[in-house]
Amino acid sequence: MARVELNGISKSFGAHKVIGSVDLTIEHGEFIVLVGPSGCGKSTLLRLIAGLESVTSGRLEIDGQDMTTTPPVARGIGMVFQSYALYPHMTVAENMGFGMKIAGRPRREIAPRVAEVARLLQLDHLLDRKPKALSGGQRQRVAIGRTLVRNPPIFLFDEPLSNLDAALRGDMRVELAQLHARLGNTMIYVTHDQVEAMTLADRIVVMRDGNVEQVGTPLELFNHPANRFVAGFLGQPAMNFVSVQLADGAAVLPGGARQPLPGPAAATVELGIRPEDVRVSDTPADLALSVEVVEQLGDETIAHGRLADGQKFVARLGKQHPVRAGEVVHLTPDADRLAAFDATGRNLLAKALAAGV
Known part of the structure; x- marks a missing residue:
């Protein structure tokens, strides 16, 4: 295991x-997932940790030692890439043992x-x-095994499941979680897939445009997002x-209903309502969804569908709910699950979280 600190x-x-x-601290044995849209900088940040890219400014420490300019081979890091990068002429055993072989380890130790x-x-x-005789999931396990045989204290994963189909991705997510539970190594994982992030991470680092937007456990970020992004x-x-408009301590919803909401005496905000945080009413309620x-x-x-003022809205209505296109469904949002975003995108209702940075 190893502790990783990024300072500026x-x-x-x-x-x-x-x-x-x-600024980010990754504790011993943590499974950290860097997530964000394409181009947000998550893979570049991973490569900076690995030493595959040079740091422009700041300090990188592993277990308290300055590794900012240390070559990749001396950082105690194993990396699994998006492409399997297996040698096609080698067997699975030869691929897995290749790193130990070039490091000069004896055959009696490698086997x-x-x-x-x-x-x-x-x-x-x-x-x-040989790799050509393996499925995609098997090839990915070989790529992981090639890194694992060296027993590095830190594993870096750069979108390792993106080349697999949906079913295999689900299977591999479970296998990676089980692997982390067995080994306890520090793991830093890059993905654009929020499902992978939510299911694998101890903590998630959400990135945008090269900056960290929020750090927290999956449920902290889901339930208490710091901002609209x-x-x-x-x-x-x-x-x-x-x-919606805020007036006299309430949000005026499309259709005229009022939802109690702390905030300025009068302002326009965006009310955040997750599709699953509404319930269907048999009588006219807060939101009428066409x-x-x-x-x-x-x-x-x-x-x-759309609300009374034409704004788009999506509702998760539960198992096999009887509804058809053209109908109007009356919805009441869960007041305890609302978010409210001001003009800067800040969540006015977010609870203060220890960012872990």
């Missing part, structure tokens, strides 16, 4: 700054270590196969943002 880490390519001043890791990853029956990024379907499209997914019904 930044990265520029010429005049273009891709990573702002990032039992490869066998041990192969059993852990359920690859022991595939050791004599975090709120909209986590959740599927995404949070609804409804423009349904345009219905998704019947078996375990839930998702209705897409």
Whole structure:
């Protein structure tokens, strides 16, 4: 295990700054997920930790030692890339043991270590196969095994599941979680997939435009997003943002209903309502949704439509709820689950969180 500290880490390519001043502490044995849209800087930040890119400014420490300019090989880090990068002419066993071989380890040490890791990853029956004879999930496990045989205290994963189909991604998420539980190594994982982030992470680091927007546990970020960006990024379907007027301690909803809400005496805010945080009413309620499209997914019904003032809205209505396009569904939001965003995007109702930075 290892503790990683980033203090004012930044990265520029010429005049273009891709990573702002990032401060982040990753504790021993934590599973940290860096998440954000394409181009937000998460993979670049991972490469800075690995030493594959040079730091423009700031300090990187591993277990209290300054590693800012230390070569990658001396950082005690193993990295698994998006592409499997397996040698096609080598067997699974040869691929997994290659790192130890070039490090000069004797064969009598390599073979039992490869066998041990192969059993852990359920690859022991595939050791004599070449990569072309493996499935995508098996190839990814070989790539992980190649890193694991070296037993690094820190694992870095750069979108390792993005090349797999949905079913395999689900299986591999479970396997990665189980692997972390067994090993206890520090793991830093990059993805743009919020499901991977929510299911794997001890803590999530949400990034945008090279900066950290919020750090917290999955449920902290989901329930108490610091700003509109975090709120909209986590959740599927995404949070609804409804423009409302604040007046006399209440938000005036489309249709005229009033929702108690602390805030300025008079202002325009965006009310954040997650699709699952509404209940259906048999009588006219706070929100009247004119349904345009219905998704019947078996375990839930998702209705897409518009509110009385034309704003788009999505509601998760529960298991196989009877509703059709063209109908009006009356909804009441859960007052305890609301968010409210001012003109800067700040959540006026967010609870103060220890950011962990």
